[in-house]
Structures are given as structure tokens and as C-alpha cells.
Amino acid sequence: MDRWIRGPIGLDADRRVTRSGCRNAVVVVPTMTAGTRLLDALPLLEADHRVQTMFTVPHTGDGWHGVEEFVRAQHGLVLPWHQALQHRFDLVLAASHRHLDELHGPILLLAHGAGTVKSGRFSRKAGAATLPATGLDRELLTHRGRILPAVLGLATDAEVAALRRSCPEALPRALVVGDICLDEMLESVALREIYRHQLGIDPGRRLVTVSSTWSADSVFGRLPRLCHALRDALPPSRYAxxxxxxxxxxxxxxxxxxxxxxxxxxRDGLLLIPPDQGWQATMVASDWVIGDYGSTTAYAAALGRPVTLAVDGGSAIRPGSIADLVRRHAPGLRYDVALAPQEEVASRASDRLARVVRAAITSRPGQAAAVLRRAMYELLDLPEPDGAASTRFVRSPNPLRDIA
Structure with a gap:
């Protein structure tokens, strides 16, 4: 077993720390997806001299490759998992249901994508692959009759109604916080030209972005040569x-x-965006997004970007979900029509698509930072800092420029 680190927690922590008496907050990162969402919320808290933040990555034998490297690249204090399980924290920040029952301290649970209610009809877990799942199911939110989150952050008022049907005992813990990721992306539209410059997009060129979720039914799963086809079909002098x-x-x-x-x-100039290095900014910079049923495509639609669906998820998508709304209002990619007319069709549909999808992603537009900060400080039992909670600009894009 790995040794414990000599950090700011434990019985003898007062002999080590420079800032004593801090409330301790831990960010639980079982997946990179959860980690990127929590990094949106963490700046609302971590600059406070009264608070010590730290990270932990669950190690349970079924982890995801690269997650610990991703967390360590954030340069925060990383607690070994077995050490985190032996400490009670003043705040636990989570964006995944994994391992919540093992942690000690009040949990603030957020969604890790667009919407708290999943767009997929079924769970990805092998044991429940044929059972409808929403993300607000009793088996995810409770353990032996105990409600796990102290605050369950929901994105919309409609999700409150969904929770009432699926796990009514958790309703007192529910709080509609909106969507901090979308708020930041909308705020960052003001920096669109800066992001385009950082991506190397000269004035007059248009940026077409392929957006793929994971699984064999995603854009990359089904159309692995789509980027190559776009590079061949679109003149590089006018398109990136x-x-x-x-x-x-x-x-x-x-x-x-x-x-x-x-x-x-x-080699031909594709801008391949690493998951932690600017996907939001790339969507802000885009002129046209060709995507699928994943959250990234939905965020692009909510931004007002023209969207064309290359893959729509078929019967695996929940009727009325965010992904379903996108596919009902966005045109599908056609192989018998040139690309330029299809971009025009997507552009004509973009305003209505944005209104519909934005309303499905958040019921508190522009308010997520304020609502989240208030909730975190209530759990920490501390008064909020002076001044309004601010919505940040998203991180600048940094596409891969090497081959290996």
C-alpha cells in the first residue's frame, strides 16, 4: 500500500501547515470528464485563505487510464485514495456517482455533462445495460437508505420533476444551480476572435469542428475518416x-x-484538441459543428453554432432528452449533397436550435457561479467572500501539434 502523504490533514497536521484552521475541501476525480467539470467550479472556492483544497483519484481496481496524470497536471495537492477514505472533509466536490458512499463529509454532487438527466436510455454498466436509467435513480443517489449528496446540483426545473418521480426522498437535497460550463462559454463569446487567433484561424477562414462522444455509435466510432473527408472536400484556404x-x-x-x-x-493541418486543453474555446471559435448525440455537440448548439448531426444515437436516445432535442432541430449530414449547402441549412436552423437546447441545459442562465458558491459555503459553514461570484472565461485552446 502506498504511504500517506504529509499534507494538511490528519491528527498532527497543525505541526506542518502554514495556514492553520482551514476548512478542508476535496475534489473527487474518478474520470477526466468529472474532473474537467469540477475544475469549472473550483475557482469559486480555492482562492479563499480560509479553505484548503485538495484532490483525490479513486483507486479501486477499475480506474481509467490517465486520470491521475490529468489531476497531477493541475498542480494541486493529490491525496492517495486510501488516505482520503480515512478523513472527514468539510466539503466533498463530486461530478460522478462513483464511490460516494465511501467518502466522509457533506457531498456537493454536480452533473459532468449537459443536463443532469442522461440522454441515453440505458446505463453503460454491464449489470444494468438493459434497464432504463436517468442519472437521478435511487440506486445512484442512496446507499442503504442514506441519501448520499448533501446538495444535489440540478441544471433545470424540469429535472426537479424527474427527481420527484425517480427518488422523491432526495428532493430536500436538490438545488437548481444551472450549468456553469455553458455560462462560461457564453461569457467567453467576447473572446471568440482571440481563440480563433490562438488556433491559427486567419480572418476570412471558417472553422469546422467535428464533435464526437465515446462509444462505437459515436461520430468517431462510426465515421473514423470524417475529418480526412472534410479536409479533402473543403479548400484549406477557406476552411480549417x-x-x-x-x-x-x-x-x-x-x-x-x-x-x-x-x-x-x-500532417494536413487538423486541429486535434486534447480534452483538458480548450474544447470549450474551440466551440466558441467554430463556425460549423458536425457532431453526434454527445454533450459537446449540445453545448455548441446552445452557443448558437450551426450544427449538423452525422450520428443521432438512434433508439438508444431518451425521447425528450437534450440529445433528442438536438436531433429534432438540427439537420442530418447528407452524403448526396455538397457541404456548402449543408452549412447554410445548419445556419438557418441555428437560432431556433440554440433557444430550445439552451433552455434544456439550464434554468438559471448566468447564475451558476453565484448559486454554486453559496451552496459550497453553506456546506463549509463559512460566510461567503465579499463581492459577487464571477463567471470566468474558458481556457484558451491548445491543439496537438505533434504526431505521437
Whole structure:
């Protein structure tokens, strides 16, 4: 077993720390997807001299490759999992249901994608693959009759009604916080030209971004040569092409393999965006997004970007979900029609698509930072800092420029 680190927690912590008496908050990162969402919320808290933040990555024998490297790249204090399980924290920040029953301290649970209610009709877990699942199910939110989150952050008022049907005993813990990721992306539209410059998009060129979730039914799963086809079909003097892949594509296959699969496109100028280095900014910078049923495509639609669906998820998508709304209001990719007219069709549909999808993603537009900060400080039993909670600009894009 790994040794414990000599950090700011434990019976003799007062002999080590420089800032004493801090409340301790831990960020639980079982997946890169959860980690990227929690990094949106953490700046609301971590600058406070009264609070010590730290990270932990569950190690239970079924972890995801690369997650610990991702967390350590954030340069925060990383507690070994077995040490975190032996401490009671003043706040636990989570964006995944995994391992919540093992942790000690009040849990603030957020969604890790667009919407708290999943767009997929079924769980990805092998034991429940044929059972309808929403993400607000009793088996996820409770353990032996105990409600796990002290605060369950929901994105919309409609999700409160869904929770009432699926796990009514958790209603007193529910709080509609909105969507901090979308708030930050909308705020960052003001920096669109800066992001385009950082991506190397000259004035007059258009950026087409391929957005893929994970699984065999995703864009990359079904159309692995789509980026290559776009590079061939679109004049490079007028178009640039980017690709944004779900973090689990990178964690399951590994960065080396993913970049190798895209090697020919990278040589031709494809902008391949790592999952932690600017996917939000790339969506802000895009002129047209060709995607699937994943959250990234939904965020692009909510931003007002023209969206064309290359893959719509079929019967695996829950009727009325965010992904279902996107496919009902966005045109599908056609192989018998030139690309330019299809971009025009997507552009004409973009305003209505944005209104519908934005309303499905958040019922508290522009308010997530304020609502989340208030909830965190209530759990910490501390008064909020002076001044309003601010919505940040998203991180600048940093596409891969090497092949391996």
C-alpha cells in the first residue's frame, strides 16, 4: 500500500501547515470528464485563505487510464485514495456517482455533462445495460437508505420533476444551480476572435469542428475518416478543421493511439484538441459543428453554432432528452449533397436550435457561479467572500501539434 502523504490533514497536521484552521475541501476525480467539470467550479472556492483544497483519484481496481496524470497536471495537492477514505472533509466536490458512499463529509454532487438527466436510455454498466436509467435513480443517489449528496446540483426545473418521480426522498437535497460550463462559454463569446487567433484561424477562414462522444455509435466510432473527408472536400484556404473527442476516447485508447489514428490529418493541418486543453474555446471559435448525440455537440448548439448531426444515437436516445432535442432541430449530414449547402441549412436552423437546447441545459442562465458558491459555503459553514461570484472565461485552446 502506498504511504500517506504529509499534507494538511490528519491528527498532527497543525505541526506542518502554514495556514492553520482551514476548512478542508476535496475534489473527487474518478474520470477526466468529472474532473474537467469540477475544475469549472473550483475557482469559486480555492482562492479563499480560509479553505484548503485538495484532490483525490479513486483507486479501486477499475480506474481509467490517465486520470491521475490529468489531476497531477493541475498542480494541486493529490491525496492517495486510501488516505482520503480515512478523513472527514468539510466539503466533498463530486461530478460522478462513483464511490460516494465511501467518502466522509457533506457531498456537493454536480452533473459532468449537459443536463443532469442522461440522454441515453440505458446505463453503460454491464449489470444494468438493459434497464432504463436517468442519472437521478435511487440506486445512484442512496446507499442503504442514506441519501448520499448533501446538495444535489440540478441544471433545470424540469429535472426537479424527474427527481420527484425517480427518488422523491432526495428532493430536500436538490438545488437548481444551472450549468456553469455553458455560462462560461457564453461569457467567453467576447473572446471568440482571440481563440480563433490562438488556433491559427486567419480572418476570412471558417472553422469546422467535428464533435464526437465515446462509444462505437459515436461520430468517431462510426465515421473514423470524417475529418480526412472534410479536409479533402473543403479548400484549406477557406476552411480549417478541428476535432474534439470525449475524454473517455483518450483515456480508453491512450493519447499515443489517438494521435496515431489522426496522424495523416494532423500532417494536413487538423486541429486535434486534447480534452483538458480548450474544447470549450474551440466551440466558441467554430463556425460549423458536425457532431453526434454527445454533450459537446449540445453545448455548441446552445452557443448558437450551426450544427449538423452525422450520428443521432438512434433508439438508444431518451425521447425528450437534450440529445433528442438536438436531433429534432438540427439537420442530418447528407452524403448526396455538397457541404456548402449543408452549412447554410445548419445556419438557418441555428437560432431556433440554440433557444430550445439552451433552455434544456439550464434554468438559471448566468447564475451558476453565484448559486454554486453559496451552496459550497453553506456546506463549509463559512460566510461567503465579499463581492459577487464571477463567471470566468474558458481556457484558451491548445491543439496537438505533434504526431505521437
Amino acid at each position: 478543421v478541428a476535432a474534439v473527442l470525449h475524454p473517455n476516447v483518450w483515456t480508453v485508447h491512450g493519447r499515443r493511439q489517438v494521435t496515431a489514428w489522426f496522424a495523416d490529418c494532423l
